[in-house]
Every structure is written in structure tokens, then in C-alpha cells.
Amino acid sequence: MSEHTTSRTIYFVIFGALMVLTVLTVMAARLDLGWANDVVAMAIAVTKALLVLWFFMHLRYSTRLTILTALAGFFWLAILIVLTLNDYVTRESLFPFPGK
């Protein structure tokens, strides 16, 4: 078979890492870091997501086509969020949110 059989050990290690990161994100949230709270929370969430994608979702053994498909999904997500915010951030002073 061309397919890779991942050893069980790596799954347990990734599970452990995800649990540690979950504890970290809770601990970080309890500190008042101002704007950095969001940055830390998102950095941890992205790390966790990458671990899940790479190991649990087998992207590391996937073909380039599959990896490209996954990347395309997140690339379009980035377009959605960045261009929408681009609009909101630059026009906020002209068209403020109701009640602000």
C-alpha cells in the first residue's frame, strides 16, 4: 500500500500537545494583556488547528493536490476576512456603527 500508517504514539503526543495548548489559552485569557489577549488566543488556536490539520487530518501524508485544496480554502477565508475588514476599518469614521 502506498498509504502511510501513522504510529499510535504520534496521535497521543498530538493529543497531549492540544490539551496543553488548551490549558495555556485559558491561563493566558486570565491575564489582562490588553489587545495582546486576542493575539495570544488566536496564535494558540492557529497552532492547534495546524496540529489537527497536519497530523489528525493526515495532510502530512497527503498529495500536493489535497494540500493545495486545503490551502486554497484558508486563502479564500483570508480574502473574506481581510477585505471585509479593509472596508470596515477605513470607513468607520464616515459611517459609524449605530449606538457607538
Place this chain on the structure above:
Amino acid sequence: MSTRSTEQAAVAIPGGDVGGHHHPSLQHHFDSLAQQKEASTFGMWLFLVTEIMFFGGLFTCYVVYRRAYSEAFVAASHSLDWKLGAFNTAVLILSSLTMALAIWAAQVNRRKQVVFYLIATMFLGTVFLGVKAVEYADKFEHHHVPGPSFEWHEGGHAEPLDGAQSDAPPLEDKFAQHVQIFFSLYFIMTGLHAVHMICGIGVLAALLLPAWRGRYNSEYHNPLECTGLYWHFVDIVWIFLFPLLYLLGAHAT
């Protein structure tokens, strides 16, 4: 004689089946099991891309309103029980582990373990939904569900919405309205996530019988693999929902 050699030529496709027999799980329009697996994984990922955009719209909405009404979002988030959220995060991560182990068990031809890990994954998914139900019930009890019976007494400043008009009935204050936006997003995002969990548990249930009959083994386990991709994706969505919804107000304690 000539017919025989043609037959042999027909099965001698690169990566094709060995010994002239079609693998029972190989569908006729694929050359080989490897090609069949590649196609199903690619198809599943295309579906997941649409799912990324589906949830992506809600996350974008969240970011826009979070920027606009950040104070109200922090106050509203503070009213959620982060311990239940953290517990559910752990449950989902554990269910991702059991899902990955179900595929591993198929890869090493351990039929009973495939069934065991599938049941474990379904069980953990059900625990997650149970905790969610408790949380939802709590929100209804405290009138934190957006709509006519919404009430907000915690934190924030009470200002009338349209300036104080003499004999108009007391209007909901702006702050409470912004808190309602948080709870709308909370219910839509966690609700959509929960619907995905329910679908996932349904798909896992459909895999149980074939798994019990030994349909999935080291050569063929595409349905397990694709369901795993879906299950892990739903886990990733929660990995982002947990800090964005539950942890904003954590340092306010």
C-alpha cells in the same frame, strides 16, 4: 488464448489490483484503490473548503461586531461558563484522538478496535452536545436568548436608546442591545457547530455496521478517512469558537 492475454492486459494497469481479481471495494470507474482514495480525499476536501467559507462568514461577522461593540462582547462573554467550554474543548480533542485511532485500527486490521473507537467517538460527541444542552438551558433561564424576553442586568451602563422621551416606556439600553448581538452570534455559531456534530454522529453511526462486518481494513477505509476529515474539521471550528466566545471576559474576574 488471445482473450486471456487481453484480460491480463486489462488488469495490468499501474497500481491496479493484483492477481486479476477486482478488490471488492474498488469501484469500476477507478483504476486502483490508491486512485480511488485520492479521489475521495480530494472530494471531501472540496466539501470542507465550502465548510470553511460557511463558518468563515460567521467568523467575519463576529470580527466586525466584536470591533464595534467590544465592551459589550467582553461583558457577555464573561457571563458564559468558561469551565464548561474548556471541558467541551477537551472532550472534542479526545474525540478527535479516538477518531484518528479508529482509522489507525483499520490500517492495522483490528476490526473490533475500529468499532470500539467509533463508538467512543460517538459517545464523546454526545457528551459534548449534552453539555451544550445544559448551557443552552441556562441561557434560556437567565433570559440571555436574543428576542423579546431578553434581559441584561450585568455590567454596562444603562442609557436610553433614543434619548429620554418624557412618557415613552423605558427603552432597552444600547449596551443590552449590543450584548444581544453577541448572544445572537453565540447561538448561531455554536448552534451551527452543534448541527455539524449531530450530522457527524449520524455518519459515524452509519459506519458502525460495515465496520463490524470487517468492511474497513488496511486496503480500504475511505469512508472512515473522509468521516475523520469532517470530524476533525468540526473540532477545528470549536478550537476557534472556544477562545472567541468563552474567554473574552476571563480576565475580568
